[in-house]
Amino acid sequence: MKGFIKLISAIALFSIFISLLSGCGATNTGGTQNNGKTGTSAVEYKYGKIDIPGKDGSLCGAPIYIAYEKGFFKEQGFDVNLISADTETRKIGLNNGTIPIVNGDFQFFPSIENNVKVKVVDGLHYGCIKLIVPKDSPIQGVQDLKGKKISVDEIGGTPHQVASVWLEKNGISAKQEDGEVTFLPFSDGNLAVEALRKGEVDVAALWDPFGSVQEKTGNFRVILDISKHEPFAGKYCCFLYASEKLLEEKPEQVAALLRAYRAAQNWISENPEEAVDIIISGKYAQIEDRELAIKLIKSYQYPSYAEREKNKTQVRDNVFYFAEQLNQIGYLKTDPDAFTKDAYVEIDINLGS
Numbered sequence: 001m002k003g004f005i006k007l008i009s010a011i012a013l014f015s016i017f018i019s020l021l022s023g024c025g026a027t028n029t030g031g032t033q034n035n036g037k038t039g040t041s042a043v044e045y046k047y048g049k050i051d052i053p054g055k056d057g058s059l060c061g062a063p064i065y066i067a068y069e070k071g072f073f074k075e076q077g078f079d080v081n082l083i084s085a086d087t088e089t090r091k092i093g094l095n096n097g098t099i100p101i102v103n104g105d106f107q108f109f110p111s112i113e114n115n116v117k118v119k120v121v122d123g124l125h126y127g128c129i130k131l132i133v134p135k136d137s138p139i140q141g142v143q144d145l146k147g148k149k150i151s152v153d154e155i156g157g158t159p160h161q162v163a164s165v166w167l168e169k170n171g172i173s174a175k176q177e178d179g180e181v182t183f184l185p186f187s188d189g190n191l192a193v194e195a196l197r198k199g200e201v202d203v204a205a206l207w208d209p210f211g212s213v214q215e216k217t218g219n220f221r222v223i224l225d226i227s228k229h230e231p232f233a234g235k236y237c238c239f240l241y242a243s244e245k246l247l248e249e250k251p252e253q254v255a256a257l258l259r260a261y262r263a264a265q266n267w268i269s270e271n272p273e274e275a276v277d278i279i280i281s282g283k284y285a286q287i288e289d290r291e292l293a294i295k296l297i298k299s300y301q302y303p304s305y306a307e308r309e310k311n312k313t314q315v316r317d318n319v320f321y322f323a324e325q326l327n328q329i330g331y332l333k334t335d336p337d338a339f340t341k342d343a344y345v346e347i348d349i350n351l352g353s
Contacts, residue, residue: 045077051080052102053103054068054082055084058209060125061284061285062275064264066267067260070263073260075263076257090104095117095243100257101121101246101254105239108120108241109326109343113339120240123318127226127232129159129224130208133202133203143172145203148182149200149201149202150205151185151192152185153187159205165326169328169329189204189207189210212296240261242254258347265303265304272298273294323336323343
């Protein structure tokens with residue numbers, strides 16, 4: 001009997017030992033991953049879980065996808081949840097601090113003037129929007145747009161603001177109430193293109209890669225490419241905007257987020273082909289044409305660390321430039337220099353590192 005009890009005890013101890021080993025193995029295989037997306041306990045993150053808009057299907061949001069997939073967010077202490085959010089949702093989230101940072105064009109400038117609590121903290125990339133027309137359209141340029149209908153993803157969004165600046169700079173009012181052009185929102189780019197094909201709109205203002213995909217079909221022509229044409233060429237078309245609430249209460253978190261974004265930008269500049277492979281396989285952008293995606297990624301000119309060192313004032317300079325453009329057409333009332341001083345904040349990138 002005693003021998004039987006000893007045998008049972010030995011088996012029990014052995015089972016506990018195996019369980020402990022299995023537990024260690026489970027922890028190792030389900031623990032820290034290179035991309036930091038799954039299987040990682042929240043206690044491993046210095047700053048915890050945050051929401052970042054990153055599901056709009058745009059190729060130019062590449063630094064978000066790469067920082068997420070390559071683990072740059074995780075390295076800086078963030079458990080990032082990528083969410084869908086339109087312009088208004090982003091503004092609300094930035095204003096109350098529930099969304100810490102977003103990428104966007106100068107469509108946020110009027111909101112800053114209207115006291116939405118958000119600041120420009122960095123530049124993201126060059127041009128990523130195209131205006132297209134059917135290949136046989138009589139429209140050749142901006143002067144042909146008076147009286148026309150233009151599709152955009154949303155009123156107040158970046159394509160809308162791009163088209164507005166282009167129109168106003170060329171003497172055509174972009175204000176709906178003036179009736180010189182009509183903007184029609186289509187949240188789905190496919191619906192916008194279908195409307196263009198049917199003649200329900202005359203022009204479609206589209207994010208890349210969708211605009212470039214349509215151009216490549218041969219059925220449409222580009223009349224504005226902001227990576228090449230004035231008044232947008234050679235300038236950041238998209239900036240990074242941080243919540244003012246976070247800047248005031250936790251500036252070290254904003255600095256950490258910028259380190260993650262800059263690491264991703266630098267990585268993309270050095271590895272454009274691999275970046276595209278990650279984006280296509282993860283279905284982050286509405287593109288399957290690898291060759292076209294690589295061409296576009298390169299055209300966005302994400303800044304490397306070395307390039308940032310060459311032009312340390314570019315972000316501020318570009319904020320001033322677009323503030324000036326919006327001021328000239330009446331979209332901003334504030335003096336451009338005063339606006340830039342209020343809207344742009346230079347971050348100590350090493351804060352909290």
